[in-house]
Amino acid sequence: xxxxxxxxxxxxVIASACGEYEKLLKSPDYELKKTKLKEYxxxxxxxxxxxxxxxxxxxxxxxxxAEELMWLNAQCFYGMKDYMMAGAEFKSLxxxxxxxxxxxxxxxxxxxxxxxxxxxxxxDQESSRMAVEGFTIFITKFPSSPKVEDAKRYISLLREKxxxxxxxxxxxxxxxxxxxxxxxxxxxxxxxxxxxxxREEMMYLKLYSQYLYAQNSISTRQxxxxxxxxxxxxxxxxNFPRVPIQRMCRKYIVKLPGY
Numbered sequence: 001x002x003x004x005x006x007x008x009x010x011x012x013v014i015a016s017a018c019g020e021y022e023k024l025l026k027s028p029d030y031e032l033k034k035t036k037l038k039e040y041x042x043x044x045x046x047x048x049x050x051x052x053x054x055x056x057x058x059x060x061x062x063x064x065x066a067e068e069l070m071w072l073n074a075q076c077f078y079g080m081k082d083y084m085m086a087g088a089e090f091k092s093l094x095x096x097x098x099x100x101x102x103x104x105x106x107x108x109x110x111x112x113x114x115x116x117x118x119x120x121x122x123x124d125q126e127s128s129r130m131a132v133e134g135f136t137i138f139i140t141k142f143p144s145s146p147k148v149e150d151a152k153r154y155i156s157l158l159r160e161k162x163x164x165x166x167x168x169x170x171x172x173x174x175x176x177x178x179x180x181x182x183x184x185x186x187x188x189x190x191x192x193x194x195x196x197x198x199r200e201e202m203m204y205l206k207l208y209s210q211y212l213y214a215q216n217s218i219s220t221r222q223x224x225x226x227x228x229x230x231x232x233x234x235x236x237x238x239n240f241p242r243v244p245i246q247r248m249c250r251k252y253i254v255k256l257p258g259y
Contacts (some may be wrong), residue, residue, distance in 0.1 A: 021048060030059050034069075041072055050076040067093070071102045078109060087113030107138045108147050115154055121164040128158045128165075167198040174205050179213035182206075 024036055037052035053073045060066050074089035090110035094103055111134030117127040135151040135158075142148070166189040173182035186206040190199065214221075 025051070025055070030056055034060070034065075038072070041076060044079065046076040046079040050080070067097050067100055067102065070096070071106070074106070074109070078113070081116075083113040083116045087117070104138075104142050104145055104147075107134070107141060108145075108151065111135045111138055111151070111154070115158065118158060118161065121161050122168055123165075125162050125165045128162050132158050132162070163193045163196045163198070166193060167196065167202060170202065171205065174209055177212075179209040179216070182209040183213065 024033060027033065033052050033056050037049045037056060040046075040049035040052065050073065053069060053076065057066070057069050057073060060069055070089065070093045074086055074093055077083075077086035077089055087110050090106045090113065093100075094106040094110060097103060097106075100106075111131050114127050114131035114134055118125070118131055119127065132155050135155050138145070139148055139151050170182065170185035170189045173179075173185050183206055186202050186209065189196070190202055190206070196202070
């Protein structure tokens with residue numbers, strides 16, 4: 001009986017609160033809405049605060065309070081983990097008020113939103129690139145910030161993901177037996193990321209793709225393409241003189257005419 005009574009009281013309180021909130025949404029008193037949305041924000045009720053902000057912000061857009069309200073709006077989206085909207089709001093705030101009290105956090109959190117939107121390496125890495133750019137701008141603008149080391153760490157993590165995506169995309173052509181495209185993609189990836197941890201494997205895949213491309217060519221083009229493959233073995237072995245890749249390459253190169 002006591003449990004039922006307690007549940008009934010809770011339901012009544014919830015219903016009352018919902019009723020009050022609905023009245024607040026319809027109220028023409030924007031000062032009251034502004035006060036209440038800050039209370040909701042402090043209580044972590046970001047959805048309610050955000051809904052009120054959507055009504056209040058247009059009224060205060062050109063006032064001294066606009067900056068704080070935009071900050072609260074961005075923080076609400078961030079608190080709800082809506083990183084796309086949060087990122088857009090933080091970027092807008094940092095562009096409109098680049099020297100405000102919220103500027104440092106806005107630049108950093110805008111980059112963090114792109115970081116959270118960054119997908120696994122197999123997918124498009126546009127968000128990762130945007131995050132790297134955002135963190136780089138942050139470091140340039142706020143070199144003395146205590147968040148600089150975090151920004152550098154995030155940049156390192158994101159670059160690893162971008163490099164892996166580049167490797168996987170190039171490797172895909174090889175796996176699909178599109179050897180000419182594989183050579184181009186692998187070469188482009190090596191130029192863009194010369195220090196990649198996949199460098200050894202990519203150089204081998206590039207060489208082997210050239211060999212297979214030559215092998216699958218029409219007879220009149222084979223000799224020329226085999227010679228191209230042979231010329232590319234020299235820099236490969238020069239860079240990796242003691243690794244197993246040398247033996248792996250020779251396994252195929254010895255079959256080439258004139259070797």
